[in-house]
Amino acid sequence: MEITKENITEWLKGLQESICSALETADGKSKFLVENWKREEGGGGCSRVIKDGNVLEKGGVMFSAVHGTTPEFLLKEKEHSGNVDSNSTFYAAGVSIVLHPQNPMVPIIHMNVRYFEMSNGVKWLGGGIDLTPHYVNDEDAKYFHTEIKKVCDKHNANYYSKFKRWADDYFFITHRNETRGIGGIFFDKLNSDSEMSFEKNLAFWKDVGSAFAPIYVELIKRNKSRSFTGANKQWQLLRRGRYVEFNLIYDKGTKFGLESNGRIESILVSLPLNASWEYNFKPASGSEEERTLSLLKKGINWV
Amino acid sequence: MEITKENITEWLKGLQESICSALETADGKSKFLVENWKREEGGGGCSRVIKDGNVLEKGGVMFSAVHGTTPEFLLKEKEHSGNVDSNSTFYAAGVSIVLHPQNPMVPIIHMNVRYFEMSNGVKWLGGGIDLTPHYVNDEDAKYFHTEIKKVCDKHNANYYSKFKRWADDYFFITHRNETRGIGGIFFDKLNSDSEMSFEKNLAFWKDVGSAFAPIYVELIKRNKSRSFTGANKQWQLLRRGRYVEFNLIYDKGTKFGLESNGRIESILVSLPLNASWEYNFKPASGSEEERTLSLLKKGINWV
Numbered sequence: 001m002e003i004t005k006e007n008i009t010e011w012l013k014g015l016q017e018s019i020c021s022a023l024e025t026a027d028g029k030s031k032f033l034v035e036n037w038k039r040e041e042g043g044g045g046c047s048r049v050i051k052d053g054n055v056l057e058k059g060g061v062m063f064s065a066v067h068g069t070t071p072e073f074l075l076k077e078k079e080h081s082g083n084v085d086s087n088s089t090f091y092a093a094g095v096s097i098v099l100h101p102q103n104p105m106v107p108i109i110h111m112n113v114r115y116f117e118m119s120n121g122v123k124w125l126g127g128g129i130d131l132t133p134h135y136v137n138d139e140d141a142k143y144f145h146t147e148i149k150k151v152c153d154k155h156n157a158n159y160y161s162k163f164k165r166w167a168d169d170y171f172f173i174t175h176r177n178e179t180r181g182i183g184g185i186f187f188d189k190l191n192s193d194s195e196m197s198f199e200k201n202l203a204f205w206k207d208v209g210s211a212f213a214p215i216y217v218e219l220i221k222r223n224k225s226r227s228f229t230g231a232n233k234q235w236q237l238l239r240r241g242r243y244v245e246f247n248l249i250y251d252k253g254t255k256f257g258l259e260s261n262g263r264i265e266s267i268l269v270s271l272p273l274n275a276s277w278e279y280n281f282k283p284a285s286g287s288e289e290e291r292t293l294s295l296l297k298k299g300i301n302w303v
Numbered sequence: 304m305e306i307t308k309e310n311i312t313e314w315l316k317g318l319q320e321s322i323c324s325a326l327e328t329a330d331g332k333s334k335f336l337v338e339n340w341k342r343e344e345g346g347g348g349c350s351r352v353i354k355d356g357n358v359l360e361k362g363g364v365m366f367s368a369v370h371g372t373t374p375e376f377l378l379k380e381k382e383h384s385g386n387v388d389s390n391s392t393f394y395a396a397g398v399s400i401v402l403h404p405q406n407p408m409v410p411i412i413h414m415n416v417r418y419f420e421m422s423n424g425v426k427w428l429g430g431g432i433d434l435t436p437h438y439v440n441d442e443d444a445k446y447f448h449t450e451i452k453k454v455c456d457k458h459n460a461n462y463y464s465k466f467k468r469w470a471d472d473y474f475f476i477t478h479r480n481e482t483r484g485i486g487g488i489f490f491d492k493l494n495s496d497s498e499m500s501f502e503k504n505l506a507f508w509k510d511v512g513s514a515f516a517p518i519y520v521e522l523i524k525r526n527k528s529r530s531f532t533g534a535n536k537q538w539q540l541l542r543r544g545r546y547v548e549f550n551l552i553y554d555k556g557t558k559f560g561l562e563s564n565g566r567i568e569s570i571l572v573s574l575p576l577n578a579s580w581e582y583n584f585k586p587a588s589g590s591e592e593e594r595t596l597s598l599l600k601k602g603i604n605w606v
Contacts, residue, residue: 035583049582058582175561237577244578245571248551249561258478258552265583268548273581274540275547277574279352279361280338 003202008115009065009093013046015113015209016063016095020048022213023061023099026220027053032061037263042068043091047266050099051273055106055224059099060269067091070118071260089119095209096253098270099216104236105226107133107140108181108243109216110270112253113209123198125205126188128163129212130171131219132181132243134236135288136295140219141182145302148185151211155204156196163187168298173246178296180246235289237276244275306505311418312368312396316349318416318512319366319398323351325516326364326402329523330356335364340566345371346394350569353402354576358409358527362402363572370394373421374563392422398512399556401573402519407539408529410436410443410484411546412519413573415556416512426501428508429491431466432515433474434522435484435546437539438591439598443522444485448605451488454514458507459499466490471601476549481599483549538592540579547578 001007020032030053038044045064050056070088094114101108110130117123131144145164152160163185171180185208190201247254247270257267283289304310323335333356341347348367353359373391397417404411413433420426434447448467455463466488474483488511493504550557550573560570586592 051582058580060582175567241574244547245551248548264478268580269582271544271580274577274579276577277361277571278576279354279363279572280568 003199005091005093005115005117008202011206012063012065012093012095012113012115012209016046016048016061019095019097019213020050020061022217023050023056023059026217027055029054030056037266039064039066039068039263041261042066045263045266047263047269049269053102055101055103055220057100057102058269058273060097060266062096062266062269063094064096064263064266065091065093074118085120087119090116091118092116096270097212100240100272101220101224103224103226104134104228104232105137105223106220107131107223108240108272109212109219111209111212113205115205124189124191125198125201126190127205127208128167128170128184128186129208129215130167130181130184130186132239133292134239135232136182136292137223140222141302144182144184144215144219147211147215149303151207152185152204154207155200159187159204160185165299171246172298173242173250175249176242176245178242178293179298180243180296182295182300182302183298234276235283237274238278238281240272240275241277244271247271306502308394308396308418308420311505314509315366315368315396315398315416315418315512319349319351319364322398322400322516323353323364325520326353326359326362329520330358332357333359340569342367342369342371342566344564345369348566348569350566350572352572356405358404358406358523360403360405361572361576363400363569365399365569365572366397367399367569368394368396377421388423390422393419394421395419399573400515403543403575404523404527406527406529407437407531407535408440409523409526410434411543411575412515412522414512414515416508427492427494428501428504429493430508430511431470431473431487431489432511432518433470433484433487433489435542436595437542438535439485439595440526443525444605447485447487447518447522450514450518452606454510455488455507457510458503462490462507463488468602474549475601476545476553478552479545479548481545481596482601483546483599485598485603485605486601537579538586540577541581541584543575543578544580547574550574 024031030050032048032050035047037047043066045062048061051058067090070090075088092114094112097111099109113127115125129148149160164183167183167186168179170186171183173180192198254267283293327334333353335351335353338350340350346369348365351364354361370393373393378391397415400414402412416430418428432451452463455466467486470486470489471482473489474486476483495501557570586596
């Protein structure tokens with residue numbers, strides 16, 4: 001099939017639908033609420049939001065495809081210098097997911113795949129997937145990273161280690177000196193280089209998107225029926241507080257959305273239903289909470 | 304008394320103590336936990352945090368006095384151009400308060416007074432006080448702004464209108480197109496001008512700090528015993544979510560603290576114990592919640 005923005009966009013819409021369908025089956029109770037929206041300056045999107053599920057307390061699987069005059073700050077990036085027409089227009093399409101489960105033993109997950117092009121022919125692919133367990137479970141962590149590594153290895157032997165390191169650096173809460181969770185992969189501005197053509201990167205990118213549902217459904221299956229205490233639930237709320245800190249302070253997608261007059265409710269659907277902040281909270285010595293905190297750092301080999 | 308950073312610092316410490324004492328009396332149950340801390344690069348502070356009170360669910364009255372080499376970004380500000388030594392040092396002292404009450408009929412309040420000086424003799428005063436009712440109560444709003452106006456009018460006939468406008472602009476959640484609450488006053492870099500000497504501005508600044516306790520104690524007295532429903536409590540959590548958005552995205556003190564390696568737990572004590580985000584929440588037509596939302600805008604004359 002020819003590579004066009006239309007074809008990529010259609011693929012993204014299909015991805016959104018198939019992910020929502022898999023998640024509804026896994027949840028067994030709630031259905032996604034579907035809302036289509038238009039962006040004044042061009043394009044729009046389809047927000048699918050789930051809440052009050054058996055498994056999922058709150059989450060969004062959001063598709064958008066927007067276009068218009070290229071924003072000033074993008075024109076200034078070094079990738080485009082000397083290569084930009086003053087009437088530059090852009091097209092950006094993607095699927096973004098954040099899911100907050102009910103049970104603190106089920107991890108929070110995030111996935112994003114995005115495509116960007118400009119009228120001068122510049123185009124790229126970006127994406128990422130990362131897992132934020134409230135309690136780090138070694139087997140799940142190994143499973144998650146192994147599955148992600150398989151997706152990478154199928155296309156390029158260097159991608160997993162390169163994009164895993166990028167995720168460690170990107171999903172990092174600097175002021176807490178903590179990673180958001182156990183990471184995953186993050187990549188941006190993939191086009192073509194000496195090793196990989198755009199076509200081949202596109203195939204990799206699609207595989208990342210397609211891997212999301214089976215991986216998270218498996219993690220749900222493993223953990224949704226595990227028992228938990230009130231203290232586990234309280235810890236979940238504190239970890240969600242950290243998630244809020246990351247998303248409002250560091251997340252580039254959120255920042256871009258808020259600054260470019262995006263649809264606020266679609267951008268901030270990533271925030272949990274409830275979160276908590278306790279002054280100077282320190283987990284008990286030797287506790288599971290303390291163990292999880294000790295594992296929120298860069299450079300851990302989970303595979 | 305001579306104006307020195309030592310005298311101003313002592314006054315701030317006394318202010319912190321007297322405010323905590325007044326709040327403990329008003330709360331009737333909880334006491335402030337006191338923690339002294341040191342800053343590696345110079346100076347330190349005293350954090351006083353209250354929780355689980357009859358009236359106050361969570362809050363901090365924080366004093367700090369820090370010094371060191373002047374950060375690059377401050378040297379670049381236009382106020383200092385041509386007036387800066389390369390070995391510039393700074394001294395900054397202040398008291399910062401955020402209080403989150405239990406009862407949604409009691410407003411959230413914030414107050415800050417800060418003093419800054421550099422080794423080249425540049426110095427200034429800044430501060431602000433603003434009220435964030437979960438439900439706007441017209442009488443309380445009038446009382447609050449009238450008391451603040453009295454403090455201003457005692458010193459300068461222009462200050463209230465000027466600093467009230469500044470607060471409307473500063474305490475604004477751009478991406479929501481909402482003010483954080485009903486405002487108050489905000490001012491920065493007061494020194495001396497044709498009308499007011501530094502001494503006179505210092506007297507105004509001290510009066511702002513001293514006005515805090517009696518005003519908030521009165522608002523507590525008026526509202527702490529009002530009844531409320533579960534729906535009122537849920538609305539309070541949503542409004543706290545907005546407070547979190549403001550503090551993590553826009554608040555300059557928070558941003559400065561996070562970027563300058565400040566004491567994280569003291570900076571983020573401004574966040575509520577619990578907050579909530581519901582996708583696309585719209586208050587019922589004609590409800591009190593809708594009325595409050597309609598009043599979260601700039602330029603309202605509350606006096």
